[in-house]
Amino acid sequence: MESKNVLAAVVAALAMILAIALWLLMRYVVLNRRRSSDLRRVASEGRELRFQYSFFRRVAGLPTKYSLRDLDRATDNFRWMLGRGASGAVFKGVLDDGTPVAVKRIEGAEYGEKQFKAEIAAVASVQHVHLVRLLGYCHVNGGGGGGPCFLVYDYIENGSLDEWIFPSPKRQRGLTWPLRYRVAVDVARALAYLHHDCRARVLHLDIKPENILLDDEFRAVVADFGLSKLMNRDQSRIVASMRGTKGYLAPEWLLGTGISEKSDVYSYGMVLLELVGGRRNVRLVEDGGGEGRGKQSKWSYFPKTVMEKVREGRLMEVVDERLQMAADQKQVTTMVHVALWCIQERAELRPTMTAVVEMLEGKIAAAAPPPETDMLVVDLLSIMDDNGQFSTTSGGNISANEATSAAVHGGKNVAFASSSTNSFAMSYLSGR
Structure with a gap:
């Protein structure tokens, strides 16, 4: 009888312990689920707040600061390269909120954070x-x-x-003429804003076709301000060390005599001619040569x-034959x-971009064709070495004024680039 009482007490105690353990386990599970739910809600609210913060910054025109981890995730570890230019590579990405972006990694220069901001x-x-709209930075x-x-x-x-x-x-069919003309007007408006309305x-x-993008309606958007310079209103010219x-470079830039907004006007004019002709303005072509002479490049x-x-x-003979x-x-x-x-x-003879817009839109009559010039640029490019110096036949360097004089006289005193130099130059001339 006594043993039965002991057994009953043990069973009751075990049942109580088991019940308490089960109650504690259930409470732990419920609390853990609640905690996980709270964490998920907080994380979700945090993401939503970040999205809203990013959205309102964009509406206000303020760039968002991203972490390198954000950009790694957006670009899938920088997997989808869109292209590479002199200042860095560009990658396609998608932000957490689904916004497609182009991420440019700037190479060849390091900035302190204060300077970069x-x-x-x-x-x-x-x-x-x-x-093109700047959404953010890292x-x-x-x-x-x-x-x-x-x-x-x-x-x-x-x-x-x-x-x-x-x-x-990759693409045999080019832009139609109406779209080319509209692109010319769009780019002119962008440059007029930069020069006169800021x-x-x-x-x-660095105006060139590679820095003019086309949206889904083939409207032009000017990109790449990596080489931009800000000028005070009272500044008319600056001397730039960058290239x-x-x-697409104006003569005053090649000669190092200082640049102004008229240097952009020159580059724009070169792009206009490429829009019309559907070909590069400067090309190295093979000259068949005469009897006893091998092929030469010119x-x-x-x-x-x-x-x-x-x-x-x-x-009309200069118009792209595909049109x-x-x-x-x-x-x-x-x-x-x-x-x-x-x-x-001569930079002072070039129109302002505001005047260019008005001429293209028909608001003012387009000027008659200008007087012919010597067009020294091609000669200057031909005698420029890999380091941007002008070379003589003896292998020494000459000044910008001497280079101008040599080009004016037909380049008789200068050495035209060798095939290896031509190859280097064409990598720039091609806009790549």
Whole structure:
């Protein structure tokens, strides 16, 4: 009897212990689920707040600061490269909120965070419908305070203009004439805004087809302010140590005599001619040579050809042959005349971008074709060595003034580039 009482007591105690353990386990599970739910809710609310914060910053035109981890995730560890330029590579990405972006990794220069943020603030203050929108940035601190930098831009659907106007196996059909003319107006409006409507005048300094993007409606958006310079209103010229892209550089830039907004006008004029002709302005072509002479290379300079055709009254012969009869002759005439004024060697003869917009839009009459010039640029490019110096036949360097004199006299005292130098130069002339 006593043993039965002991057994009953033990069973009761075990049952109580088991019940308590089960109750504790259930409470732990419930609390853990509640805690996990709370954490998920907090995380979700945090993401939502970040999205809202990012959204309101974009609406206000303020760039968002991203971490390198954010950009790694957005670009899948920088897997999808869109292209590479002189200042860095560009990758396609998708932000956490689903926004497609282009992430540019700036190479070859390190900025302190304070300096980089100052540059970002300056660029972010420049907003126009035909300028690519800066969404955010990332600065990675290095050991000495400087580190790699990233810029996050809107992703522009149809890529760059060069892919649409220069023949390539990938895309045989180029832009129609109406779209080319509209692109010319869009880019002119963007540059007019930079030069005349910003609080501080902005020089782009690298206008070329690769830096003109086309959106899903084929409206032009000017990109890449990596080489931009801000000028005070009372500054008319600056001397820049950086270099843009050969083939689009004004003579005053090649000669190092100082640049102004008229240097952008020159580059724009070169782009106009490429829009009309569907070909690069400066090309190295093989000369068949005569009897007893091997093949030689020489420069083909499209602006000089255009000027000759204008003088002969055969302007339509310079139009991209893929357009056939689709190009509007009046618009072609206007665009070519504007382009030839834009590429005048004397900067003071070039129109402002505001005047260019008005001429292209028909608000003022387009000027008659300008007087012929020597077009020294092709000669200057031919005698420039790999380091941007002008070379003599004896192998020494000459000054900018001496180079000008040599070019004026037909280049008789200068050595034209060797094949290896030509190869180097063409990598710049091609805009890559």
